[in-house]
Amino acid sequence: MESYRTAEEMKSNYEDALIYNGEGKIEGDAVTETAFMTARQFAELTHGSFAQRFYQALLEKTNRVDNPPQLIDTPHFMELREQSSRVVLKDLVEKEGVTQIVELGAGFCSTSVDFLTSQDGLKVNKYIENDFEGKVLDVKQQIVNETLGGIPLSFIPGNVLDQSFWDKVEQNLSEGEHTAIFCQGLLQYLSKEQLGQLLGYAKTILASRGGVFFHEDILKYHPELREDPSFTFITQSLKRITDKKALDELMTQEEATQFYESEGFEVSRVPEQAKFSMDLYSENARKGAEELTKANLKMWLLRPKS
Numbered sequence: 001m002e003s004y005r006t007a008e009e010m011k012s013n014y015e016d017a018l019i020y021n022g023e024g025k026i027e028g029d030a031v032t033e034t035a036f037m038t039a040r041q042f043a044e045l046t047h048g049s050f051a052q053r054f055y056q057a058l059l060e061k062t063n064r065v066d067n068p069p070q071l072i073d074t075p076h077f078m079e080l081r082e083q084s085s086r087v088v089l090k091d092l093v094e095k096e097g098v099t100q101i102v103e104l105g106a107g108f109c110s111t112s113v114d115f116l117t118s119q120d121g122l123k124v125n126k127y128i129e130n131d132f133e134g135k136v137l138d139v140k141q142q143i144v145n146e147t148l149g150g151i152p153l154s155f156i157p158g159n160v161l162d163q164s165f166w167d168k169v170e171q172n173l174s175e176g177e178h179t180a181i182f183c184q185g186l187l188q189y190l191s192k193e194q195l196g197q198l199l200g201y202a203k204t205i206l207a208s209r210g211g212v213f214f215h216e217d218i219l220k221y222h223p224e225l226r227e228d229p230s231f232t233f234i235t236q237s238l239k240r241i242t243d244k245k246a247l248d249e250l251m252t253q254e255e256a257t258q259f260y261e262s263e264g265f266e267v268s269r270v271p272e273q274a275k276f277s278m279d280l281y282s283e284n285a286r287k288g289a290e291e292l293t294k295a296n297l298k299m300w301l302l303r304p305k306s
């Protein structure tokens, strides 16, 4: 297992994405903007049940009604990962007795609320959502408190690369309950070193409780697809917006498997599937959804080796 520099030493992906004005003051951050963009896509290009309500409130509560986020035409990528995560969660709860869930970099995605308000979520005792401290989680927390009382959803803001965030997670989770930690749309922004560090934190939580860390398959692990015009588009858009070098740190599927194993995990895979909201898609997104289905992406499930 490799040893990693601390978050302070290696600089978090957040600091990397900060946008400064001429006087050196922070003007905004490109990583959080991706949460606004996905919120808009979920609301306008998918049939997700809470997506529209969340997005409307996000615009109003952040004074962005006249300054909405960009609409990048990738609802197929989002629906595939989001619906596949829900299938994995359902299985983990039903078949492996998972009762606690931690979602990292949740942004404005409504996976938690959709899951907890469905039959599948009834056995869950605790669902913790994380994202950077600030407006996205604040607004989400307000809406949940105002309209969705009674679901076991709580929020721990923080940087997933900071020990202090994981200390809070540790304090909030019960001992002896199987736990799932997952993220979607986040890992592509982390360098291999940052990912290794994140896995180390997650492993400590899971080792004493039992459970799984999982995430969707990412284009960084499919160098062969990056040359295909149906897929170059999404990476180019994300690079234009976040300017993150980590998006170009490619690994083959075999290399990613070896990496996870060398970090102390057993790797298993689950095929990704979605019922796409085709009637809301553009012509391009419809074609993209067909290509994406052919690519046979598979979720990555990681369990600490015993």
Ligand SMILES: C[S@@+](CC[C@H](N)C(=O)[O-])C[C@H]1O[C@@H](n2cnc3c(N)ncnc32)[C@H](O)[C@@H]1O
Residues within 6 Å of the ligand: 012, 013, 014, 031, 032, 034, 035, 038, 039, 078, 104, 105, 106, 107, 108, 109, 130, 131, 132, 136, 158, 159, 160, 161, 183, 184, 185, 186, 189
């Ligand atoms: C592309 S958005 C994905 C949002 C949501 N998970 C989805 O699938 O639509 C990436 C999210 O990860 C969050 N994020 C990125 N780096 C993070 C970090 N180091 N710690 C916590 N959150 C982070 C961003 O703020 C943003 O909300």
